[in-house]
Amino acid sequence: MSQDVLARKYRPSKFAEVVGQNHVLQSIKTILEKNISHQAYIFSGTRGVGKTTLARLIAKSLHCQERNDSFEACGKCDACKSMHNNSHIEFIEVDAASNTQVDKIRELLESSMYKPSSSKYKIYLIDEVHMLSKGSFNALLKTLEEPPEHIVFLMATTEIEKVPKTILSRCLQFHLRTVSSDELIKLLEKVLKAEKIKFDTAAIEQISIAANGSVRDALTLADQCIAFCDGKLSGDQINDLLGTIDESNIFELLENVFMGNGEAAYNSLTRLFEDQVDYENILQAILRLLHKIILQKELSDSDNSQIATLANNIQKDVGQLFYEITLDGLSKFSIHPNPRQAVEFAVMRMLTFSSLNKNGEIETEKKNFDGLAIKETTVDKNPKYSFNDEKKQPQKEKINHLITRDEWNKTYFDLELSGIIQQMFASFELKSFCKNSIVFIKDANVEAPTKNIQGKFIEVIQKKFAISPELFFEDGQPDFSPQEWKNENLRIQQNKNLSDFKKTKIISEYLDAFSATVDINSISKNK
Ligand SMILES: [Zn+2]
Structure with a gap:
């Protein structure tokens, strides 16, 4: 496949096809x-x-x-x-x-x-x-x-x-302006679908970032990636090919920073360094994600559940402060004698201020962050977790989590959900349950519920918890869904029944005599 097949094939033949x-x-x-x-x-x-x-x-x-x-x-x-x-x-x-x-x-x-x-x-x-x-x-x-x-x-x-x-x-x-990555993503989706090439969201996001506002570069990179990825574009492979950053690592890093978990943040950072990406790219990726989180805080319009969750876990002022810290690190990057330390230092500064995320909003007068000009009194001099902590610190319960997955599984079937809705949501694993958002993990082969069904589900949640959340669905392995929990309990009960059953004298003699086994599914409670 030549390198510019897509760029030539999808060159606009009319004005309506011109992007951006x-x-x-x-x-x-x-x-x-x-x-x-x-x-x-x-x-x-x-x-x-x-x-x-x-x-x-x-x-x-x-x-x-x-x-x-x-x-x-x-x-x-x-x-x-x-x-x-x-x-x-x-x-x-x-x-x-x-x-x-x-x-x-x-x-x-x-x-x-x-x-x-x-x-x-x-x-x-x-x-x-x-x-x-x-x-x-x-x-x-x-x-x-x-x-x-x-x-x-x-x-x-x-x-x-x-x-x-x-x-x-x-x-x-x-x-002509450079084309936004959202517009490039839309174009890539359209082109790859037309070409019947499978892709995941991370893959086209990475390509759109690497294309840097150029439609031709986006399509040329897509060509290269198709040749490299053997038919299916996955974010991981594209990170390898383009030397871009696996965004899930940035998500993890910021999650740990938001929680003030120094050791875990350092581990996330080490993983990023292991990928041998450009250090400056790491700061840029952090900045991009913080930008998305801050926008979500203002507009609540992201359809990315991870961004919604992170936005729920950071106060507006602290998010803006972290943005300033990262931007500061980036602007001084070229004069920093050690690029790796420049990244570490920015993350450490954020960790220093992460205690503010729990202790209420920063006062308005300190919003204009200019490094050390922030009054000392606002800084926790002894942040609970820092890179120097030797022992693993317990992860803090995320702010605003209303109920845990186990609580959800235990009480799920008591919710007043109608048959089909109950059945549908029983197959999703609860990832997080906050005031403004509930995130579920679903099997990739299962469609997310329609808006109509989601609305009915939310009605029940509103009644029970007095909140009005938005629902998000992530693809993954819903191994701990209410349905699985119920099945597991059923299995435990059946095994218990089985061992009780085998213990009865007459049955054990019977099993021995005929070398028989017990069909577990045939056992049921006495009506
Ligand atoms: Zn003509």
């Missing part, structure tokens, strides 16, 4: 729909965000013979077909990086003066336009000063500041 550039699309739409005539466009932005793709789509729409007043090209006429095949004679693509000589550009500009034979426009796409020589820019400028009506120049550049102002002032400028 709505602000630019809106302007282009207006220009095309109203047939406003512009003769020079310049697209700037980092690599792989869709500059030449957009330029080609504009060329396609301008050349289309059936477009009338719409925005999109028809995709069916001869002009559209030849644009699609890269064979339209009035669409000329030039790579400025390899055509810096002034003669070539001059030749091209001279030929542009002749009217197109078969269509309304002669369209030129000059990629990496900042690479043109000074002489070439001057020649181009002359044409742009008095362009014949049939000429359209589309230019693309990653370094807009290197393009002369005189050129820029004659162009319609569009700056």
